[in-house]
Amino acid sequence: MVLFLFCLLNVLFAAPEPELNWVEAKDGGWLALTRYKNEGGPPVVLCHGISSNHYFWDLEPGRSLALNLHEAGFDVWNMDLRGHGTAEKNPKGKRQRPGWTIDTYGQQDLPAAFAHVQQATGKERMHYVGHSLGGMVLAVYMAHSGRDVLASAVAVGTPLDFRDPDLVTKVMFKGAPLAKNIPFLPTPLGARYLGLAKRTAPGHFDEMVMNPANMTPASETLTLRTVVSPLSKGEIRQFSALPDGEFRSTDGQILYREALEEIDLPMLFIAGRADRIVAADMVRTYHDSLGTMNKKFVVASVTNGFHGDYGHLDLGIGNHAEEDVFPLIRTWLEIWP
Amino acid sequence: MWWLIFAAFAGASPTKPADVLVVVSPGFSLQSHAPLIRAIMNEGYVTHAHTFPCTGQDSHAMASSIATTAAELTRPYVVVAHGAGATLSLMAADGLQAESYVLLAPILDVWPIAAFEWLQTKQLEPGINLSTPATWQGHDLHTLLLGEEAPALSCVSLGLAREAQQWLANGIPTQHLKDIESPVFIAVSLGDNLSTMEAVVPASRQLPNRTLMRMGVKRFDPVDFTHVQMLTHSVPIGVALDAIADQISPEKK
Numbered sequence: 001m002v003l004f005l006f007c008l009l010n011v012l013f014a015a016p017e018p019e020l021n022w023v024e025a026k027d028g029g030w031l032a033l034t035r036y037k038n039e040g041g042p043p044v045v046l047c048h049g050i051s052s053n054h055y056f057w058d059l060e061p062g063r064s065l066a067l068n069l070h071e072a073g074f075d076v077w078n079m080d081l082r083g084h085g086t087a088e089k090n091p092k093g094k095r096q097r098p099g100w101t102i103d104t105y106g107q108q109d110l111p112a113a114f115a116h117v118q119q120a121t122g123k124e125r126m127h128y129v130g131h132s133l134g135g136m137v138l139a140v141y142m143a144h145s146g147r148d149v150l151a152s153a154v155a156v157g158t159p160l161d162f163r164d165p166d167l168v169t170k171v172m173f174k175g176a177p178l179a180k181n182i183p184f185l186p187t188p189l190g191a192r193y194l195g196l197a198k199r200t201a202p203g204h205f206d207e208m209v210m211n212p213a214n215m216t217p218a219s220e221t222l223t224l225r226t227v228v229s230p231l232s233k234g235e236i237r238q239f240s241a242l243p244d245g246e247f248r249s250t251d252g253q254i255l256y257r258e259a260l261e262e263i264d265l266p267m268l269f270i271a272g273r274a275d276r277i278v279a280a281d282m283v284r285t286y287h288d289s290l291g292t293m294n295k296k297f298v299v300a301s302v303t304n305g306f307h308g309d310y311g312h313l314d315l316g317i318g319n320h321a322e323e324d325v326f327p328l329i330r331t332w333l334e335i336w337p
Numbered sequence: 338m339w340w341l342i343f344a345a346f347a348g349a350s351p352t353k354p355a356d357v358l359v360v361v362s363p364g365f366s367l368q369s370h371a372p373l374i375r376a377i378m379n380e381g382y383v384t385h386a387h388t389f390p391c392t393g394q395d396s397h398a399m400a401s402s403i404a405t406t407a408a409e410l411t412r413p414y415v416v417v418a419h420g421a422g423a424t425l426s427l428m429a430a431d432g433l434q435a436e437s438y439v440l441l442a443p444i445l446d447v448w449p450i451a452a453f454e455w456l457q458t459k460q461l462e463p464g465i466n467l468s469t470p471a472t473w474q475g476h477d478l479h480t481l482l483l484g485e486e487a488p489a490l491s492c493v494s495l496g497l498a499r500e501a502q503q504w505l506a507n508g509i510p511t512q513h514l515k516d517i518e519s520p521v522f523i524a525v526s527l528g529d530n531l532s533t534m535e536a537v538v539p540a541s542r543q544l545p546n547r548t549l550m551r552m553g554v555k556r557f558d559p560v561d562f563t564h565v566q567m568l569t570h571s572v573p574i575g576v577a578l579d580a581i582a583d584q585i586s587p588e589k590k
Contacts, residue, residue, distance in 0.1 A: 164538060166551040207554065271535065276555055279527060281538035284448075288539070303452040303481060303530050305474060 016070060018058075018078075022091045023116045025082070025108040029096060032086040033113060034058070034078040035120075036070040042151070043075045043121050044333060045113060049132025049157070051187045051231045053085025054078040056131060056316055059222065063317040065129065068326045074127075074333065077117050081105050081137070084229040101234035101250050102133065106140025114149045125151040127333045131316055132157050132278060133235075135286065136247065136256075143249075143259035152266040152336035154329050157275055157315045159282035160257050160289060163245035168208075176240030185236070191228035211274045211311030214318035223317055257289035266294035268332040270325060272310035273301030296332070300325060355413040355436050355585045356383040360403055362422035363389045363497055364467040369488035369568065370419070373441075376574045377417065377581070385410065391464065395496035399425050404432030415581050419568040420444055420532060424509065430517045437520040437584035439577050442532035442567035445540035446509050450533075452481065453505040461502070463495045482531045484563025514543040521547040522580040524573055528553065528561035550576065 021033040033045075034054050046057040046066060057078050058066040066078045080087040082096055082105075089095050100108075117126055128150055130138050135158025142150075162169060206212065206220065215223070238250050247256045267290055271283035280299050287297040300310035307320035315325055357377050361370050367388055378384045387406045389399055403426060407414065416435045418426045423443030430438075447453065455473050467490035471478040479487045493501075521544045525537050541547055553561035558572050567573045 163542075164549045164551065166553070166555040167557065168555040273530075273533075274527065274561070276527065276553075276561075279538075279551070280533065280535035284535045284539060297448075297535070299448070299450065299533070299535060301450065301530070302476065303450045305451045 016067075020086065021077075021116065021120070023112050025112040027104075027108050029082040029100065029104070029108060030087055030090040031082050031109045031113060032080040033116065034066075034080070034086065036066055036076040036078070038070060038073055038075040041073045041075040042333070042337060043077060043117050043123050043126035044069055045117060045126055045128050046076065046078045047081065047110075047128070047130040047134030047137060048079070048084065048227070049130075049134050050235065051185075051229055052131070052133075052227050053088075053229045054080045055085065056227045056313070057129075059219070059227065059317045062322055063219065065316060065321075065326055065329065068322060069330060069333070072330050072334075075121060077113070077126075079109075079113055080229075081109050083232055088229060098232050099234045100232055101238045102136060103140055103238065103250050104234065105133075105137040107144055110137060110141040111145060118149070125149060127151050127336075128153040129329060129333075130155055130158060132159075132312065134158070136160065139247070139256045139260060139286065140249070142263050142265065143254055143256055147263050147265040150265055152268075152333055154268045154270065154332055155283070155286060156270045156325070156329075157272055157278050157283065157312050158269070158286055159247070159278045160260075160286035161246055161282060162239075162242055165245060173240055173242065176236045185231040185233075187231050188228045191224040207311075208276050209311070210313040211272075211309060211318070214308045214310060214314035214320065216319065219317065219319070223313060227313075227317075257285055260286075260289045261291045263290055264292045264294075265290065266292065266332075266336040267296075268328065269295070269297045270315065270328060271297070271299050272312060272315050273299050273303070274309035275312045275315070277312040294336070298328060351383050351412060352381050353383070353585070355415050356385060356410060357581060358407060358410065358414045358416050358435075359384060359386045360416060360418040360422040360426045361386055361388040362418070362420045363399065363425070364421065364490050364493040365419075365568075366489055366491050369490075369565075372569050372571075373417070373419070373574050373577065376571075376578060380578055380582075382581070383412070385414075390494070391492035392494055393496065394494040396425060396428055396500050399494075399497065400429035401432065403429040407433050407435070413585070415439060415584055417441075417577060417581065418443070420564060427517060427521075428513060430513065430519070435519050437522065438517075439522045439580045439584065441524050441573050441577055442526065442529050442562075442564055443523055443537060443541075444509070444532045445514070446511055446536040447504055448508075448533060448536040449505075452478065452530075457502050457505050459502075461495060461498050464492060465495060465498050466490070466492045482564065484528070484530075484565040486563070486569065487565050488569070509540075511540050511543055514540065515545060517544055518546060520584055522550070522584065523547060524550045524552050524567065524576050524580075526552045526562040526567055526573075527555075529564045529567060531564040532567070548580075552576065 019035040048056040135155030269287040271280035419441040423440040
């Protein structure tokens with residue numbers, strides 16, 4: 001009887017089985033969408049950040065925005081941009097041809113993803129949640145295609161400019177051209193080392209990407225082993241070609257924060273007080289650039305009633321992200337159907 | 338009538354091309370600025386300090402008092418200030434002839450946060466003493482906003498306190514910033530919960546001639562400095578000294 005009840009509870013409350021969708025962009029690149037299906041529910045597309053993958057939004061129960069939104073009734077489409085996570089290789093198992101840029105994601109991957117979701121769900125509009133680069137990619141998309149397919153959006157830890165960079169950022173941007181001949185930077189290897197080093201790595205690099213006070217050692221190790229994907233030379237090239245720190249298109253013609261002045265999309269911006277990758281002012285630039293009154297900017301900090309001061313990755317997978325951050329996102333999506 | 342402290346500290350002779358005028362933040366004691374002032378003196382600068390009384394002043398009067406003190410100086414001078422002292426120094430700028438400004442964690446503007454919204458609702462009375470304990474959501478407010486090494490605080494005038502409540506609600510007026518031609522050096526840090534990045538950095542871009550330095554772990558500093566550490570820690574103090582020297586160097590001119 002006990003065994004029967006145990007099995008019944010597991011069936012009733014088990015995480016839903018995700019459904020993998022391969023999507024081919026117009027230029028032949030492949031991206032992947034992992035769907036937590038809610039037939040008839042409002043679709044929401046989740047997008048990871050730089051050198052990451054869909055596991056950022058779906059690390060484990062309790063650290064999964066994907067599951068959280070699914071439980072709230074949303075039809076969740078958790079994306080791997082080309083070259084990341086499931087889409088590191090194409091459906092035939094071959095590594096995808098390198099060289100894509102951030103612009104490629106916004107001009108190729110996102111339109112393909114949105115079209116696929118429209119076709120699969122029959123819904124014209126959907127929501128979008130991006131972490132870090134995942135929000136920058138949305139800016140690229142909107143600059144080229146507008147906002148008509150979107151009901152609302154949330155950008156978490158997303159910069160729109162790199163003006164007045166700190167020392168480490170300056171050094172990285174200056175050193176970036178050295179990597180121009182390397183098709184991919186094997187960042188997963190470095191991340192695995194950090195995971196094994198368990199907070200003792202020289203330079204405490206792990207503290208750059210997250211606030212350890214908001215993570216358990218086990219979740220940190222899992223994060224570093226799971227949510228990191230290689231960095232492409234095209235991305236590095238686009239970041240290194242920011243002479244004044246402004247985020248521009250690869251041809252330099254579009255200054256993205258100016259291109260958003262005409263965009264009237266309800267958008268929520270969440271920055272981490274302790275985010276050493278993207279300081280709160282860089283997120284505010286995005287907020288200030290958007291041409292809508294229906295926008296909100298929140299800093300995830302103790303002074304704002306959060307459990308802690310959030311770092312870059314713990315905004316999505318921290319110990320209390322489910323209580324602090326996810327409700328903000330869910331509420332925003334619900335008020336803009 | 339208000340009283341002013343105007344002191345040329347003994348022991349420093351004018352070997353440098355400019356003096357330094359330190360504007361002590363309202364609500365902070367002169368003692369809390371001692372590490373900074375001592376370091377500046379040890380570099381050989383003739384150093385003057387301006388403090389504010391506890392009564393009868395609003396920000397306009399306070400800014401005027403800085404200009405009155407500065408008018409007494411007979412040599413070129415650099416204004417050095419922290420936090421709200423920096424706010425008032427820039428408000429006084431059109432009455433000053435400063436060679437430049439070196440500002441640590443200046444409060445140029447305010448972005449609304451929950452703790453500030455709570456402060457807006459506090460009843461104000463004459464003789465406000467910032468050292469009075471205050472708790473917000475189970476946190477000691479001084480520690481939360483200023484940092485764990487918060488120094489002994491002192492009084493502020495009711496006029497300024499009332500204005501500050503308005504600023505917390507509506508932001509600090511910043512129209513004057515674009516008219517400040519003198520070079521302004523600003524240091525900020527991620528650990529600062531009062532002079533926050535999302536408020537200071539955008540506001541600082543209105544200054545036509547400014548340099549901004551982000552201090553903290555990503556500059557290989559030992560920590561991301563709190564608001565008080567930006568005044569008292571040896572690293573920001575060292576940065577201030579370098580900035581003063583840089584601003585008045587002959588090459589710069």
